[in-house]
Each structure stands twice: as structure tokens, then as C-alpha cells.
Amino acid sequence: MADAALRSLRRAVSPYARKLARERGIALDVLRGSGPSGRIVAADVTDFAPVAAAQRHSTGPQASALGATVELGTLQHLVSGFTEAGTPFALEDMMLRAAGCALDDVPAASHLEGAPVALEAESQLVFSDIRKSSLAPLRARRLAASAAGKDQSQMPAALSLRLLQASGIRPVMMPLLSGRPLRLVLAIGDDVAEALLVFDAATVDEDAASEFLVRFKAYLEVPLRLLA
Numbered sequence: 250m251a252d253a254a255l256r257s258l259r260r261a262v263s264p265y266a267r268k269l270a271r272e273r274g275i276a277l278d279v280l281r282g283s284g285p286s287g288r289i290v291a292a293d294v295t296d297f298a299p300v301a302a303a304q305r306h307s308t309g310p311q312a313s314a315l316g317a318t319v320e321l322g323t324l325q326h327l328v329s330g331f332t333e334a335g336t337p338f339a340l341e342d343m344m345l346r347a348a349g350c351a352l353d354d355v356p357a358a359s360h361l362e363g364a365p366v367a368l369e370a371e372s373q374l375v376f377s378d379i380r381k382s383s384l385a386p387l388r389a390r391r392l393a394a395s396a397a398g399k400d401q402s403q404m405p406a407a408l409s410l411r412l413l414q415a416s417g418i419r420p421v422m423m424p425l426l427s428g429r430p431l432r433l434v435l436a437i438g439d440d441v442a443e444a445l446l447v448f449d450a451a452t453v454d455e456d457a458a459s460e461f462l463v464r465f466k467a468y469l470e471v472p473l474r475l476l477a
Contacts, residue, residue, distance in 0.1 A: 261288040269294040311450040312425055315459060317466050319435070319442040324472045340437065341368060341412060342388045346475045347468035348410055348433065349379020354464045358457035364407030367429060372400035373409070384476065403428075412437055420445035431458070433465070442469075 262270075262277060266289045270277055273294065280297055282289040324343060331338045345366060352361045365377040374394045379387065394401075408431040413420070416438030423434045423445055430452040435442045444466065448458045468475055 261286060263288065263290050266291045266294050313448055313450045313455065313458070314422070315446045315448075315462050316419070316421075317444045317446075317462055319444050319466050320440065320470050321437070321442050322440045324469050325440065327472050336385070338384055338388055341370075341391060342384055343469070343472060343475060344410060344412060344435065345376055345391070346379060346384055346387060347465050347472075348408060349376070350468055350475070351461050351465040352407060353380045355457050355460045357454055357460060361407045361431075361453075361457075361461075365405060367401070367404070367406040367409045367426075369409055369411040370395065372398070373402040373404075373406075374399060375401040375404040375406050402426075407431060408433060411435070419443040423447050425449060431461070433462075 261282065261284070263284070267277070269275075269291055270280065270289075275294060275297060277289060280289050280293050281287075283293050284290040324340075328338055328340060328343065345368060348366045352358070352364055352366070355361065363378060363380070365375045366379060367373045367375045368391070374391065376387065376390060382390075406429055409426050409429040411423075411432070411434045413434065413436045415436045418436045420434045420436055420443060423432060425432050425447055430449040432447045434445045434447070444462065446458060446462045450458075
């Protein structure tokens with residue numbers, strides 16, 4: 250440290266630049282002089298400070314991810330039974346309902362309770378108050394929005410849900426979407442789905458994200474609860 254201080258004293262620095270650097274807590278040895286013969290002038294200090302501040306206070310998304318394997322045997326059997334009975338609910342309907350209910354169930358994420366869920370298809374469709382709606386109205390809303398060709402990607406939503414009909418793969422990296430602090434991607438096979446939950450750790454606590462994924466998985470593995 251003594252050597253660094255000595256080097257700083259020996260550098261050519263204008264008196265005003267030295268004063269500015271001292272006031273702003275900037276070490277002279279981190280500055281690059283733009284004056285004659287590398288002399289540090291006031292502009293070198295003022296130009297450096299905004300960059301350093303921006304780096305210290307950057308608050309961009311902090312993406313983290315959690316994964317889970319979801320058993321789908323019971324759910325697939327239930328969906329097949331509905332189809333045979335003339336009520337053809339799709340997996341999208343069950344997944345939407347499970348996601349909405351799971352968001353409402355997480356005490357540590359009360360700000361997500363009742364929050365809309367976006368379904369990624371050819372465009373994004375956004376569904377709010379999912380828990381308050383049973384499967385039949387939810388399906389009707391999905392079909393109507395899809396038939397109308399709506400794109401609601403600009404609407405606010407807590408979570409974006411994407412289903413991949415891709416058996417035998419495990420998603421390990423998916424980007425967050427703008428305005429969506431959570432993104433849940435499921436690669437769906439015959440009897441299992443590999444789930445990847447990506448979340449902005451600056452917005453959603455890790456414990457809350459974990460609890461959401463646990464509850465979402467439980468709803469799909471015991472799907473009769475989705476009919477309540």
C-alpha cells in the first residue's frame with residue numbers, strides 16, 4: 250500500500266484534479282491522465298466517477314434457475330377421461346390452472362398472489378384470477394383468445410409458461426422474458442415432464458421460487474385438486 254501511495258504522489262496531477270479525486274474517494278492510480286505527458290486533469294476525475302457509480306448501482310435482472318421432474322401419469326389419465334366424456338381439456342388448461350394456484354399458495358411471495366400468468370403459444374395470452382375460475386371457463390377464455398389471434402405480450406404478468414412437446418430432454422437454460430420475473434418451461438413426455446423455472450432473483454426470493462415449483466409439481470401430480 251505504501252508503494253501504491255508513493256506512485257500516486259509521483260504522478261503528474263493538477264492541483265484541482267487531486268482535490269476532486271480526494272473529495273470523491275478516487276485513488277489516483279486508477280485514473281488515466283489525458284493531459285500533456287499523461288498528466289491527470291480534472292476531466293479525468295469527473296469522467297471516471299459516473300462510470301464507477303453506474304457499475305456499483307447496476308440493478309439488472311439476476312437470473313437464477315431451478316429444475317424438477319414432474320410425474321404426469323395421473324394427469325394424462327385424467328385428461329384422457331375428460332376427452333372421452335366430451336370435455337376435451339388440454340394440458341395447457343391444466344398447467345395454467347396449476348401455475349395460478351401455485352402462485353396463490355406461496356406465503357413468501359404475497360405480491361404474486363392473484364398475479365396474471367402468460368401462456369406462450371404462437372403469441373402470448375395472459376390470464377388473471379386463475380384460481381377464481383374453474384377449468385371450463387379457463388379453457389373457454391384460452392380458446393377465444395387464441396381464435397381471435399390476440400398477442401398480449403405487452404400486458405403485465407408474473408409468470409410466463411411454455412410447453413415443449415419434447416420427450417426425453419431436460420431444459421437447462423432459458424432466457425427470462427421482458428416484464429416477466431418468472432418463466433416456467435416444461436418439456437413434456439408421455440409420463441413425465443422436465444420443468445425449468447427461471448426467475449429474477451432481484452424480484453423473487455429464492456425460497457419463494459422453490460416453494461412455487463414444489464406446489465406446482467404437487468398440483469400436477471395430484472391433479473384432482475385442480476378441479477376444486
